[in-house]
Amino acid sequence: MSSYIIPLFICIIIFACIKNRVPVYDTVVAGAEEGLVMIGKIIPTMVVILTAVSMLRASGALEAAESMLHPLLDKMGVPPEIVPMVLLRPVSGSGAFGILADNLAAYGADSRIGRLTSVIMGSTETTFYTIAVYFSAAGVKDVKRAIPCAVIGDLACVVIACILVK
Amino acid sequence: MNYLWGGLIIISFIFAAINGRIDETVAAGFDGAKSGIEIVLSFAGIMCLWNGLLKGAKDSGLCTLIKKALMPVIGRLFPRLDRESDAVNYITLNITANLLGTGNGATPMGINAMKELAKSCGGKPSEEMCLFTVMNTAAFQLIPSSIIALRSANGSANPFDIVAPIWICSFFSLLIAVLCVKIMFLFIKNKKISREGGL
Numbered sequence: 001m002s003s004y005i006i007p008l009f010i011c012i013i014i015f016a017c018i019k020n021r022v023p024v025y026d027t028v029v030a031g032a033e034e035g036l037v038m039i040g041k042i043i044p045t046m047v048v049i050l051t052a053v054s055m056l057r058a059s060g061a062l063e064a065a066e067s068m069l070h071p072l073l074d075k076m077g078v079p080p081e082i083v084p085m086v087l088l089r090p091v092s093g094s095g096a097f098g099i100l101a102d103n104l105a106a107y108g109a110d111s112r113i114g115r116l117t118s119v120i121m122g123s124t125e126t127t128f129y130t131i132a133v134y135f136s137a138a139g140v141k142d143v144k145r146a147i148p149c150a151v152i153g154d155l156a157c158v159v160i161a162c163i164l165v166k
Numbered sequence: 167m168n169y170l171w172g173g174l175i176i177i178s179f180i181f182a183a184i185n186g187r188i189d190e191t192v193a194a195g196f197d198g199a200k201s202g203i204e205i206v207l208s209f210a211g212i213m214c215l216w217n218g219l220l221k222g223a224k225d226s227g228l229c230t231l232i233k234k235a236l237m238p239v240i241g242r243l244f245p246r247l248d249r250e251s252d253a254v255n256y257i258t259l260n261i262t263a264n265l266l267g268t269g270n271g272a273t274p275m276g277i278n279a280m281k282e283l284a285k286s287c288g289g290k291p292s293e294e295m296c297l298f299t300v301m302n303t304a305a306f307q308l309i310p311s312s313i314i315a316l317r318s319a320n321g322s323a324n325p326f327d328i329v330a331p332i333w334i335c336s337f338f339s340l341l342i343a344v345l346c347v348k349i350m351f352l353f354i355k356n357k358k359i360s361r362e363g364g365l
Contacts, residue, residue: 006309006326009219009308009309010219012228013219013222013223013226013228014222016222016223016226016227016228017222017225017226019226020226020227022222022225022226022227024222024226027218027221027222027225027226028215028218028219028221028222029218030218030221031217031218031219031220031221031222032214032215032217032218033214034217034221035213035214035215035216035217035218036210036214038213038217039206039210039213039214042206043202043203043206046202046203046205046206047198047199047202047203048171048199048202049171049202050198050199050201050202050205051175051195051196051198051199051202052171052174052175052178052195052198053174053198054194054195054197054198054201055174055175055178055179055182055191055192055194055195055198056174056177056178056181057194058178058182058187058190058191058193058194058195059177059178059179059180059181059182059185059187059190059191059194060181060182060184060185060187061177061178061180061181064181088170091170092170097312097316098202100313100316101201101205101316101320102198104316104317104320104322105201105205105320108320108321109317109320109321109322109325110322110323110324110327114317114320114322115327115328115331118310118313118317118328118332119328119331119332119335120335121310121313122305122307122310122313122328122332122335122336123304123305123331123332123333123335123336123339124303124304124305124339125302125303125304125305127303130276130299130302130303131299131303133273133276133277134276134277134280134295134298134299134302135280135291135295135299137276137277137280137281137284138280138281138283138284138287138295139284139289140284140287140289140290140291140295142290142291143291145291145296145347145350145351146291146295146296146299146300146347148346148350149296149300149343149346149347149350150299150300150303150304150343152342152343152346153300153303153304153339153340153342153343153346154303154339156338156339156342156343157304157335157336157338157339160334160335160338160339161331161335164331164334164335165328165331
């Protein structure tokens with residue numbers, strides 16, 4: 001079933017373009033070019049973040065943090081390997097993407113950890129960054145109402161992800 | 167982010183010294199930098215393709231369809247806003263951009279929506295503002311293209327495996343966050359009423 005989602009989606013796009021006389025090839029090429037610009041922007045972040053993450057792993061600091069948090073996380077059914085993702089995701093989008101890349105390579109894309117970090121990456125946002133940008137745009141300094149609601153939503157997301165992905 | 171990154175590096179060196187793994191840690195650092203570029207290149211093609219397809223979706227008017235479908239939901243969530251107002255218009259555009267995963271397109275719309283909402287709040291965070299922000303932090307996305315791209319680059323047998331769980335997780339975290347906002351402002355309103363009643 002899920003293998004039909006993507007072909008269907010692509011076909012709908014092509015039909016919609018043809019129907020509305022949008023030059024489908026030219027548009028896709030133009031979009032791909034925009035994508036390339038985006039990729040150029042994330043390369044430096046990825047390099048710098050992956051340096052820090054692989055140093056953390058090699059130095060044993062990650063193991064120490066995991067074993068410290070282990071009893072608590074065990075009770076909640078959260079594997080300790082996803083802790084870096086949960087901590088970095090609300091702060092930095094490209095940083096979290098670096099962790100996802102690292103996790104997929106280290107544990108395998110189809111392992112539980114790999115799928116779990118993918119799901120958490122996809123279903124949460126750079127919460128603190130978003131709140132900061134949006135509230136400063138509105139000229140409102142008081143974020144004490146928005147932050148707890150958003151953080152509760154993110155935490156719920158992690159717990160649900162751990163239940164869903166087996 | 168500055169303190170975070172700096173802290174991570176320093177912590178690594180401290181632990182490396184304790185564990186006697188200085189050489190390995192330094193080597194791993196350079197290795198990480200090297201793999202940073204390799205990883206990006208490995209999924210760059212897939213990501214460009216998706217970005218192109220999504221631009222097709224945008225330009226062909228699929229967005230307008232999604233907007234129409236979203237209208238009733240938005241009307242229900244923001245009952246105090248006029249459906250024809252600029253604020254509602256920006257909110258719908260923002261949510262559509264989020265759904266299509268064009269994060270860079272969503273932010274300007276979101277900022278405009280917040281500016282519109284701010285006009286009627288007098289410098290205080292209104293229910294609508296909190297609601298709208300929370301809807302953005304829950305990140306509902308139809309096709310998480312960059313994650314799919316990265317997964318196929320890492321040899322996943324079924325990179326789309328995670329799409330359905332992502333929808334479910336986003337939906338529930340959004341639901342919970344929206345409920346939190348609604349409950350919080352219900353309390354604030356009740357407090358105000360009882361205070362005014364006491365006077």
